[in-house]
Amino acid sequence: MDMTREYQNGAFIPGSETMPALWAKKANAFRESLGSRARLDLSYGPAPRNCFDLFLPETTPRGLMVFIHGGYWISTDKSLWSHLAAGALARGWACALPGYTLAPDARIAQITAEVEAAITAACAEVAGPLVITGHSAGGHLTARMANPGRNATLTERLHRVVPISPLSELEPLAETDMQAKLQLDAAEIATESPARHALTTQAHIWVGGSERPAFLWQARTLSENWNCAWTVDSGTHHFNVIDALESPDSPLINTCLDNL
Known part of the structure; x- marks a missing residue:
């Protein structure tokens, strides 16, 4: 089996090459619409990408939702996804989007630690319950925040994780072309595969019904x-399964924020 092909997404989604420009346009418009309620590039560490964006609702936040971006730990940036905070803000929640160092400049274990530090810093800015969601590699990082060994802030504040199309078992990734940058070894695969570790909070896994079989397997x-x-979200693929985060009444946002 060609694992590189199994984990390709854009090649199987018509028009995928036009999507990054659309994401960037929507994200920029969303940030501009918020004015001072968009607090950008708040530092949490010394590396260039060690910063997070924090978007605030019009009233005192009911809590903090975090969205962690994907890109196989090797690409994209938090600035492409600002608009995905819209649903949470409309529900009265603050939303933080962390940046993190990309591979090969960081191994996945370091990226996990950076994301934990970013969320901890965001928690210092917003009181109330904490919900973490994220997509693809961000779904992996979301799931890792629900494994044992996290710091006291996350242990005490985290009420729910919703990994979206998560990479939960890393062994297959070592057989893809991405291994040249990821440099996964057996020890890191064991440590950083969230499916191999216990769950410490509430969780609900979300995946698109029209995703590649590998992602359906990872979610299951x-x-x-x-x-x-x-939940297998019928009719959605890997790149539009997250669009529902823009809507305050979508089943995905309800899964993230209901009863909190």
Whole structure:
């Protein structure tokens, strides 16, 4: 089996080459619409990408939702995804989007640690319950925040994780062309595969029904190993499954924020 092909997404989504420009346009418009309620590039560490964006609702936040971007740990940036905070803000929640160092400049274990530090810093800015969601590699990082060993802030504040199309078992990734940058070894695969570790909070796994079989397998593996619910979102693919985060009434936002 060609693992590189199994984990390709754009090649199987018509028009995928036009999507990054659309994301960037929507994200920029969203930031501009918020004015001073968009607090950008707040530092949490010394590296150039060690910063997060924090978007605030019009009233005192009910809590903090974090969205962690994907890109196989090797590409994209938090600035492409600002508009995905819209649903949370409309529900009265603040939303933080962390940046992190990309591979090969950082190994996945370092990226996990950076994201934990970013979320901890965001928690210092916003009181209330914490919900973490993220997409693809960001779904992996979301799931890692729900494994044992996190710091006291996350342990005490985290109420729910919703990994979207997560990469929960990393061993197959070592057989793809991305391995040249990821440099995964057996020890890091064992440590950084969230499906191999316990769940410490509430969780619900989300995945698009029209995704590559590998991503459906990854999502199901995590839900089975964690013994938690999972939703196969009919008709959505890897690049539009996250669009529902823009809507305050979508089933995905409800899964993230209901009953909190």
